[in-house]
Amino acid sequence: PVQNGQSLRSPICCIMGHVDTGKTKLLDCIRGTNVQEGEAGGITQQIGATYFPAENIRERTKELKADAKLNVPGLLVIDTPGHESFTNLRSRGSGLCDLAILVVDIMHGLEPQTIESLNLLKMRNTDFIVALNKVDRLYGWKTCRNAPIGKAIRQQSKDVMNEFNRRLTEIITQFKEQGLNTELYYKNKEMGETYNIVPTSAISGEGIPDLLLLLVQWAQKTMVKRLTYSEDVQCTVLEVKVVEGHGTTIDVVLVNGVLHEGDQIVVCGMQGPVATTIRALLTPHPMRELRVKGTYLHHKEIKAAQGIKIAAQGLEHTIAGTSLYVVGPRDDVEEIKEAAMEDVNSVMSRIDKSGEGVYVQASTLGSLEALLEFLKTPAVNIPVSAISIGPVHKKDVMKASVMLEKKKEYGTILAFDVKAYIDNLKEEKKREAAEEAVFPCILQIMPNCVFNKKDPI
Ligand code: GTP
Ligand code: MG
Ligand code: NA
Numbered sequence: 001p002v003q004n005g006q007s008l009r010s011p012i013c014c015i016m017g018h019v020d021t022g023k024t025k026l027l028d029c030i031r032g033t034n035v036q037e038g039e040a041g042g043i044t045q046q047i048g049a050t051y052f053p054a055e056n057i058r059e060r061t062k063e064l065k066a067d068a069k070l071n072v073p074g075l076l077v078i079d080t081p082g083h084e085s086f087t088n089l090r091s092r093g094s095g096l097c098d099l100a101i102l103v104v105d106i107m108h109g110l111e112p113q114t115i116e117s118l119n120l121l122k123m124r125n126t127d128f129i130v131a132l133n134k135v136d137r138l139y140g141w142k143t144c145r146n147a148p149i150g151k152a153i154r155q156q157s158k159d160v161m162n163e164f165n166r167r168l169t170e171i172i173t174q175f176k177e178q179g180l181n182t183e184l185y186y187k188n189k190e191m192g193e194t195y196n197i198v199p200t201s202a203i204s205g206e207g208i209p210d211l212l213l214l215l216v217q218w219a220q221k222t223m224v225k226r227l228t229y230s231e232d233v234q235c236t237v238l239e240v241k242v243v244e245g246h247g248t249t250i251d252v253v254l255v256n257g258v259l260h261e262g263d264q265i266v267v268c269g270m271q272g273p274v275a276t277t278i279r280a281l282l283t284p285h286p287m288r289e290l291r292v293k294g295t296y297l298h299h300k301e302i303k304a305a306q307g308i309k310i311a312a313q314g315l316e317h318t319i320a321g322t323s324l325y326v327v328g329p330r331d332d333v334e335e336i337k338e339a340a341m342e343d344v345n346s347v348m349s350r351i352d353k354s355g356e357g358v359y360v361q362a363s364t365l366g367s368l369e370a371l372l373e374f375l376k377t378p379a380v381n382i383p384v385s386a387i388s389i390g391p392v393h394k395k396d397v398m399k400a401s402v403m404l405e406k407k408k409e410y411g412t413i414l415a416f417d418v419k420a421y422i423d424n425l426k427e428e429k430k431r432e433a434a435e436e437a438v439f440p441c442i443l444q445i446m447p448n449c450v451f452n453k454k455d456p457i
Contacts, residue, residue, distance in 0.1 A: 007228070007229045008071055008072050008073070008220065008224070008227045008228060008229060009072070009073070009227055009228075009229040009255075009256065009303075009304050009305045010051070010072050010073050010074040010075055010076050010304075010305040010306075011072060011075055011076070011098045011099060011215075011216070011219040011220075011223065011227055011305070012076045012077075012078060012096055012097045012098050012253065012255065012305050013075060013076070013077050013078065013097055013098065013099050013100060013101060013215060013219075014077075014078045014080060014093045014094050014096065014097035014099075014100045014101075014126075015027065015077060015078065015079055015080060015100070015101045015103060016080050016082075016090060016093065016094060016100055016101070016102055016103070016117040016120070016121070016128075017082050017102055017103035017104060017113065017114055017117055018082050018103075018104075018105070018108070018111035018112065018113040018114045018117075019043065019081070019082035019083045019084070019113060020042070020043075020082065020105070021082060021103040021104060021105040021108070021111075021114075021133055021134075022103055022105065022133040022134060022202040023044070023079060023080070023082060023101075023103050024036040024039065024044050024048075024079055025202035025203070026101075026103065026131060026133065026200065026202040026208070026211075027048075027050060027077060027079055027289070028202065029202045029203070029205050029208055030052065030060065030208060030212065030287075031050060031287045031288065031289070032287070033287075033288065033289065035048075035289050035292055038292070043081065043083055044079060044080070044081040044082070044083070045081055045083070045086070046081070046089070046238075046239060046291050047078060047079065047080055047081075047089050047092060047093050047238045047239065047291070048078065048079035048289045048290055048291040048292075048307075049076060049077070049078050049079070049238070049251070049253060049289070049290040049291070049307025050076070050077050050079070050284075050287065050288065050289050050290065050307070051074055051075075051076050051077075051283070051284075051286050051287070051306060051307060052074050052075045052076075052077065052212075052286070052287060053073070053074040053286045053287075054070040054072065054073055054074050054075075054216075056074075056286070056287060057070060057074070057075060057212050057213075057216055058070060060146075060208065060209055060212055061209045061212050061213040063147070063148055063151075063209055064148050064209050064210065064213055070216060070220070071220045072216060072219065072220055072227065074286075075212075075215065075216060075219075076253070076305045076306060076307060078093045078096060078097055078253070078307075079289070079291075080093040080094075082113050083113075084112065084113055084116075085417075087116065087370065088321075088364060088367045088369075088370055089364075090113075090116070090117060090120060091120055092236075092238070092320075092321050092364075094117070094120045094121060094124060094126060095124065095236075096236055096253055096255065097126060098126075098219060098223055098226060098227065099126060099127045099128060099129075099215070099218065099219055099223070100117075100121055100126055100127070100128035100129075101128065101129055101130075101131050101211070101215070102114065102117055102118065102121070102128045102129070102130050102131070103130075103131045103133050104130055104131070104132055104133065104171060105133055105134050106132050106133065106134050106135055106137070106138070106164075106167050106168075106171070106199070107134055107137055107167070109167070109170060109171050109174050110171065110174040110175070110178070115178060118178055118180070127218070127222070128195065129185070129195070129196050129197075129198060129211065129214055129215060129218070130175075130182060130195060130196065130197040130198070131198055131200045131207075131211055132168070132171065132197050132198065132199045132200065133200045133201065133202055134201060134202070134203075135152075135164070135199045135200065135201050135206060135207070136201040136203050136204050136206070138156075138160050138163050138164055138167075139159075139160070139163065140156075140157055140159055140160045141156065141160055142155050142156055142157075142160070143204045143206075144204070144206055145204050145205055145206075146204075146205035146206070146208060146209070147205070147206050147209075148206075148207070148209045148210055149186075149198065149199050149200070149206055149207035149210050150186060150210075152206040152207070153199075164199070168184070168197070168199075171197075172197075175195070180195055181193060181194040181195065182194060182195045182196075182197050183195075183196070183197060184196075184197050184198075184199070185197060185198050185210065185214055186210075191218075192222070196214060196218075198210050198211045198214060229256065229303075229304065230256045230257065231256075231257055231258070232256055232257055233254070233256065233257030233258070233259065233324075233325070233326045234254075234255040234256040234257060234304070234323075235252050235253065235254045235255065235257070235259070235323065235324040235325075235326075236252060236253050236255070236321070236322070236323055236324070237250050237251070237252050237267060237268075237318055237319070237320050237321065237322055237323070237324055238250075238251045238252060238253060238290075238307075238320060239251040239291070239320055240315065240316075240318045240319075240320055240390070241309075243293075243309070243311070246280065246282075246309075246311040247311060247313075247315075248315045248316045248318075249282075249309050249310060249311045249312075249315065250267065250309070250310050250312075250315050250318050250324075251290055251291065251307065251308070251309050251310075252307070252308050252309075252310060252324055253305070253306075253307055253308075254302065254303075254304045254305060254306050254307075254308055255304055255305055256304045256305070257303075257304055257326070258301055258302065258303045258304070259278065259281055259301065259302050259308065259310075259326065260278070260281070260300065260301040261278055261279070261280065261281050261299070261300050261301070262277060262278060263277070263278045263326050263327075264276070264277055264326070264327040264333075265277070265278060265310075265312065265324055265325060265326055265327065266324070266325045266327060266333070266336045266337055266340045267315065267318045267319075267322065267324050267325075267340060268318065268319050268322035268323070268340045268341055268343060268344050269314075269317040269318055269319065270317040270319060270344075270388060270389050270390060271317055272337075272341065273336075273337035273338075273340045273341050274314050274315065274317070274318065275327070275333055275336075275337065276312040276313050276314045276315065277312060277313070278310055278311075278312050279311045279312050279313065280298060280310070280311040280312075281298065281299045281300070281301070281302055281308060281309075281310060282296035282297065282298060282299070282308065282309040282310070282311065283296065283297050283299065283302065283306060283307065283308055283309065284296060284297070284307075285297060290307040290308075290309065296309060310324075317389075317390065319343075319344060319364065319365045319389050320363070320364040320365065320389075321343075321364050321365045322340070322343050322344065322365060323340065323343075325339065325340055343365060344365060347365060347368060347369055347372065347387070348387070350372055350376075350384075351384055351385065351386065351387060352383040352384050352385055354383065354385075355385055355406070356383060356385055356403070356406055356407045356410060357382070357383030357384045357385035357386075357403075357410050358375075358382055358383070358384055358385065358400075358403070358410050358412045358413070358414055359384075359385065359386050359387070359388070359396065359399060359400035359403070359412065359413045359414070360372065360375070360384050360386070360387045360388075360413075360414045360416075361387065361388045361389070361390075361392055361396060361413055361414070361415045361416070361418055362387075362389060362415070362416040362417060362418060363389070363390070363416065363417040363418050364389065364417075365389060367416055367417055368387060368389055368416075371414070371416050372384060372387070375414075382414075383410070385403060385410065386399060386400070390418060391418050391419045391420065391421055392413060392415050392418055392419070392420035392421065393421055394421075396413060397413070400412065400413045
């Protein structure tokens with residue numbers, strides 16, 4: 001697709017909001033999937049990505065009879081968790097996107113993570129549309145499956161509309177208290193100054209056509225420069241995962257540029273930079289979620305924007321949240337390796353130089369940073385001697401247990417949002433006598449986190 005002679009990439013849209021406002025369900029409704037019901041506790045605990053091709057958007061919005069000129073190839077939507085523990089994932093998601101959907105539950109109004117999300121969006125100057133979700137829960141709501149919101153509203157009784165207007169007014173006031181003007185999108189006369197609200201239901205689909213059309217039209221109208229496709233690879237690692245038949249893979253969002261099978265890449269690893277070669281470039285089918293196990297499409301090359309799974313050797317210790325670099329024919333690998341490690345080096349430099357302190361382990365660079373900040377606060381003030389990212393393995397326990405001789409009270413691993421594979425270790429150690437004595441305590445500090453009961457701890 002070409003606009004003013006320029007080719008546009010797909011906009012990246014992040015979906016944010018308080019827990020259980022219906023973010024994943026809205027995407028399920030557009031995809032025709034049921035990802036939400038497969039989630040542990042019905043709670044999103046990872047960032048996801050779904051690609052919606054322009055044809056599907058056109059089909060879904062045709063009832064609005066817009067002169068739906070879509071100049072973008074599609075839309076890449078990033079799902080984020082709303083649970084309070086995952087601020088780092090919301091931050092990573094919002095850092096990647098061109099625009100956002102802020103989901104508000106019409107029955108609850110603005111909630112703590114709505115406001116946190118708002119602040120993340122304000123901080124980065126990211127434009128967003130409010131999806132005022134769960135309208136079907138208004139008492140007496142008459143279902144108009146997948147209808148544009150105007151059509152659905154015309155079918156409602158006076159009582160339903162009174163309740164709708166009362167709640168809407170209240171929510172507009174709450175936004176005002178946050179310093180933002182908002183208005184129903186079809187009444188909004190100051191687009192750009194006043195943020196748009198689209199009433200939706202993720203269960204019966206009312207308002208979904210409006211939400212999709214508004215997103216795409218808004219993006220192509222106001223973001224041409226930002227969405228102009230650039231050859232320079234811009235790519236962020238979302239998650240590191242073992243996939244049967246592919247070994248350790250990384251899920252990435254490619255914001256700009258092209259990736260090819262066979263490209264030499266550099267990622268940031270826990271033990272230093274990793275230079276490797278792309279063995280396979282995989283995507284889920286269009287309209288399917290990258291974070292859900294399924295069948296993958298193999299590609300020789302992929303152009304931005306896309307959510308991609310990359311299989312390559314040596315990805316085990318890749319750190320989520322960092323950038324992926326492609327080594328071009330004229331590039332110096334050593335320079336790229338240095339660039340790749342910049343983010344991590346700045347975190348590493350925060351470790352206590354005295355060599356005495358606890359061992360801290362977290363799932364991602366972002367959560368590790370958050371945890372180190374927390375441990376430094378005066379009320380907590382716990383020194384840190386070493387850090388690691390990823391599951392707790394035997395080597396971590398061995399490293400941490402060094403502290404038992406130096407300063408016993410620091411002989412502890414503080415583990416956030418990671419699994420601890422200590423079973424094997426125990427077996428091995430049973431053969432040795434002093435089993436318990438050499439084990440530092442592994443403390444899972446997930447105060448607000450949702451435990452997956454299947455985790456081996
Ligand atoms: P997190 O990712 O955990 O923050 O939650 P979420 O915002 O993705 O919400 P989710 O999609 O998990 O939905 C939470 C609950 O609300 C589920 O039980 C959904 O079925 C329900 N729900 C979501 N959208 C709607 C809606 O439009 N109407 C009604 N009635 N229920 C909804
Ligand atoms: Mg969710
Ligand atoms: Na949920």
